[in-house]
Amino acid sequence: MSEAASAKAWNFLGSYPPGVRFDMPLPAGPVQDILSRTARDHPDRVALEFNGAAISYGELQALVLKAATGFRALGVGPGVHVGLYLPNCPHYVIAFFGVLTAGGTVVNYSPLDAARVLEHKVEDSETDILVTLDLKLLYPQMAALLGRTRLKRLVVGNLGDFSPEPETVAAFLKAAGQTADVPDDDRHLPFRRLLDNAGNLVPHAVPDPAATIAVLQYTGGTTGLPKGAMLSHGNLTAAQAQLLELCSGDAPLFEIGAERILAVLPLFHIYALSVNMLLGIAIAARLVLQPKFEAEAALQTLTAARITFFPGVPTMYAGLLNHPAMARADLTSLKFCGTGGAPLPVELADRFQRLTGCRLTEGWGMTETTATGTFTPARGPVKPGSCGVPVPHARLKFVDVADPGREVGFGERGELCIAGPNVMKGYWKKPAANAEAFTADGYFRTGDVAWMDGDGYVHIVDRTKDMILCGGFNVYPRVIEEVIYEHPAIAEVTVIGIHDDYRGQAPKAFVTLKPGAETVTLAAMQDFLKSRLGKHEMIAALEVRAELPKTPVGKLSKKELVEEEEARRHP
Template identity: 85%
Template sequence: MSNETAGGAIDFRKSYPPGVRWDAPLPGGAVQDILTRTAQGFPDHVAIEFNGADITYGALQALVFRAAKGFRALGVGPGVHVGLYLPNCPHYIIAFFGVLTAGGTVVNYSPLDAARVLEHKVEDSETDILVTLDLKVLYPQMAALLGASRLKRLIVGNIGDFSPEPETVAAFLKAAGQTADIPADDAYHLTFRALIDNDGAVEPFTVPDPGATLAVLQYTGGTTGLPKGAMLSHANLTAAQAQLLELCSGDEPLFEIGGERILAVLPLFHIYALSVNMLLGITIAARLVLHAKFEAEAALRTLTDQRISFFPGVPTMYAGLLNHPGMAKADLRALKFCGTGGAPLPVELAERFLRLTGCHLTEGWGMTETTATGTFTPARGVHKAGSCGVPVPHVRLKFIDVADPAREVGPGERGELCIYGPNVMKGYWKKPSANVDSFTADGYFRTGDVAWMDGDGYVFIVDRTKDMILCGGFNVYPRVIEEAVYEHPSVAEATAIGIPDAYRGQAPKVFITLKSGADPVTLEEMQAFLKGRLGKHEMIAALEIRAELPKTPVGKLSKKELVEEEARKHQP
C-alpha cells in the first residue's frame, strides 16, 4: 500500500526517524506468544513489581499456564468470554494471558463503571465468568449480578496474593474494612489461588487465524448512550505491537531490551495501557512497576527512586506532576520516553514539562477501535506544537468533509480523520448498523475526530465532531478555546463545552481548576485575558471554577458529565 495519505499528496515517511520503516514486517501470531518469547529469552528478568514484591518473566509464564489450566477446568475455550474487573495488579496480567492461552476471549471492565453499565456489558458481551478482587470497591458490584444476569461464576483474588506475606496483607485489609466477605460456595465463587492451584500442565491454544480470532472485547468510553464493544483480534493486537516496536527502533533505538523500567499507572483495562504499558513492555522485557491508581506524590517518588525510563501517561497526569511542589527538585534524568495520548496535549503543559525535565512529551493519537495506535511524534526528531505526529507504520489516513462525507478534502484542510491499517478493529460487537456507519465504502474507519495534515505529514487534531460548538453559524472547536485558557497563569486544568444560547444557538462555557495557591479569576478577567487569543465567535460566555473536573477511567478530562449537567439546568 502507498505510504501517502489517501489523497496521495503528502509523503510522510520523510518525517520518520532514520531507520524506522513504514513497511516494517508484521510478524502476526497469537497475543500470548509475546509473553512466551520474552519468558524464554529473559526468564530471570523481573516482569512485575507490585507492592514490594517481584515476579520474574519465568515465574509469570508459569503462573499463566496454571491460570490457563484453571480456566480450562471451568470450560474456557474458543467462544467463551471471560471478564476482568481489576485494577493494576498481578492478577490482571496473569488472568489476561491465562484466558488467551486457554483459548478464550478477554472482556475488560472498568472499576469506575456505573452499575447499569456493568450489567449492560455482562449481557452484551456474553460474559459468564469474571475475575475480580475482594475489595469492597469491586466485589459487591459484581456479586449483585450473580443470579440477576448471565454471570455465573466469580474468581476472586486478594491484593496480597502475590506479596511475600499474603495472609498478613489479607488480614490487614480486612481489619481496615477494605475487603468484603466472600461466600464459601463452589457454585458461584472460586478464589484466584484455587484457580492457579495446579501443575500448569496445559496445551496452549493454537490460534487458527489471528486475523479472524477475537482476543479482546474492548468497550468504548462513548460520549452518549451505552458503550459499544470493539472487536480486537489477535492480529490487531500483535500488529499494534509491531508498529510500536518499530517506532522505538531505527538507527537510534529508544530502548534496551531487558533494560527498561516502565511506570505502569495507566489502568491496564484501558486499550492505551494494555497496548503501550503491558504488551509493549513485555515485548521489550521491561520491568513493569505497577501502581493501582495515579497519585502525584507516589508517582513522582517512583519516577525518581526507581529510575523509571518509560512513562506513558495522559495530560492530566503530567499536569498533576507539574503542579506538585516536589517536581522542580526531582531527579528525572533516567527518563528516556514520556508518551501521552488519550486526550489532546495542551501546548503550554508540554513546554513546561520539557523545561523542567529535559524530556519531550511525545504525543500520539489512537483509539480503542485502532488498538491505541494511529500516529506518533518521533522521540528523536521534529516536535510540532499541537501535533500528534505522523502516521505509524502500515497506516494510511484520509480526511473527509464533515458536512459532505462523500468528499475528500485536500492537504491542510480540516476534515474528519479516517484510518486504514492492520490495527483497526474487526468491527463493533453485535452492532451491524454501527459498523456500516463507521466505515467508508473503501474500508477506512471514520474516527469522529476533526483534523488536518501539514506538508510534512504531521497531523493536528482539532476536536471531536460531536464536541464541536455551533455558535451563530460558526464551527467553534473546544480545543482552540482550551489551549488559550491554559495560557492563563492561574489555570491548572480546563475543558470547554457548548451551552444553550438564545441568540447564537450555543455559546462556549469553560470549566477550570486552579493551580495551588492561585487567586480565583472572574469571567470578565478571563475574557479580557482571552481577547486577542480567540476570535469573537470563540469568546467564552461563561466560566465555572471547580475543585476538580470529571475524568474518564484512564484519567483524561471528560465533557459528558458537564454536558449533562448543563442540559438539566436549561430544561424548561
C-alpha cells in the same frame, strides 16, 4: 484527492527516523506469543513489580500456564468470554494471558463503571466468568450480578496473593475493613486455587490471529451505553509492533531488558494495555504496577525506581507539574514520556520538558484502532499541537464531515479516517453501528476533525460531536482550551457549548486553579483572551471548580458538564 495531493499525503515517510520502516513485517502469532517469547529469552528479568514484590518473566509465564489450565477446567475455550474487573495488579496480567492461552476472549471492565453499565456489559458481551478482587470497592458490584444476569462464576483474588506473606497481607486488609466476605461455594473460586495445578495445558492454537477476537474492549460510551470493539489477536500484536518500530530504527530508543515502565494508567484501558503492557513485555521491561494515580506516589516511584518510560495522559502530567515536590524531583532517568487519550496542551508539554529535560511527545489513537494511529517519532521533531505521523501500515484520509464520500484537499480540515492492521473488526453485535462507522472502501470514521501538514504530521482540531455551532461559525473547544491554558492561574480547563438564544450556542469554560492562585472572573478571562481568540470564539461563561469530571483513564470529560447544563435549562 488529486495525484499530487495523494503524493503529498505520503510525505510523512520523510519524517520517520532513519531505519524505521513503514512496511515492516507484522507479527504472525497470537497475543500470548509476546509473553512466551520474552519469557524464553529473558526468564530472569523482572516482569512485574507490585507492592514490593517482584515476579520474573519466567515466573510470570509459569503462572500464566497455571491460570490457563485452571481456566480450561472451568470450561474456557474458543467462544467463551471472561471478564476482568481489576485494577493494576499481577492478577490482571496473569488472567489476561491465561484466558487467551486457554483459547478464550477477554472482556475488560472498568472499576469506575456505574452499576447499570456493568450489567449492560455482562449481558451484551455474554460474560459467563469474571475475575475480580475481594476489595469492597470491587467484589460487591459483581456479586450483585450473580444469579440475576448470565454471570455464572467469579474468580476472586486478594491483593496479597503474590506478596511474600499473602496471609499476613490478607489479614491486614481484612482488619482495615477493605475486603468483603466471599462465600465458599460453587459460584466462587479463589484466584490462588485457580493456579493450584501443574500448568501443563497445551496452549490453544490460533490458526487465524487476524480474524480471531482476543479482546472485547468497550468504548467510553460518551453517548448512550458503550459498544464493544472487537479487537483481534492481529490488531493487538500489530499495535504493539507499530509503536515499537517507530521507537527503533538505526538509533533505538529502548534497550531490551533494561527499561522500567511506570504502569499507572489502568490496564483495562486500551492505551495502557497496548503501550504499557504489550509493548513493555515485548521489550522485556520491568512494569512497576500502581493501581491508582496520585501525584505524590507517582513522583516517589518515578524517582525511587529510576523509571525510564512513563506513558500517561495530560491530566497526569498536569498533576505532577502542579505538585510542590516536582521542582526538586530527580527525574534524570526518564528517557521517554508519551501521552495520548486526550489533546496535549502545548504549555503543559513545554513546562514538563523545562523541568525534566525529557520531552513529552503525543500520539493519537482510539479504542477502535487499538490505541494506535499516529505517534511522534522518538528521535524526530516535535510539532506543537500535532499528534505525530501515521504509524507503520496505517492508511489515513480526510473526508468532508457532511459528505464522507468526498475527500478534502491536502492540508484542509476534514474527518480523519483510518485503515490498517490495528483497526478493529467492528462493534460486537452492532451491524447498524458498523455500517455507519466505516466508509464504503473500509476506512474507519474516527469522528475527529484533523488535517495533515506538509511534513506528514497530523493535527487534531476537535471531535465532530464537540464542535460548537456559534452564529454560523464552527468553533472548536480545543482551540479555546489551548489559549486558556496559557493563563498563569489555570491548572485544567474544559470547554463546551451551551445554549445561546441569539447565536444558537456559545462557549463556556470550566476551569480549576493552580495551588495558591487567586480566582479568575469571567471579565478578567475575557480580557486575557480577547487578543488571542476570534470574537466568535470568545467564551460567554466561566465556572471555577475544585475539580473537573474525568473518565476512568483520567481524561477530562465533557459528558457530565453537558448533562449538567442541559439539566439547568430543563429542570
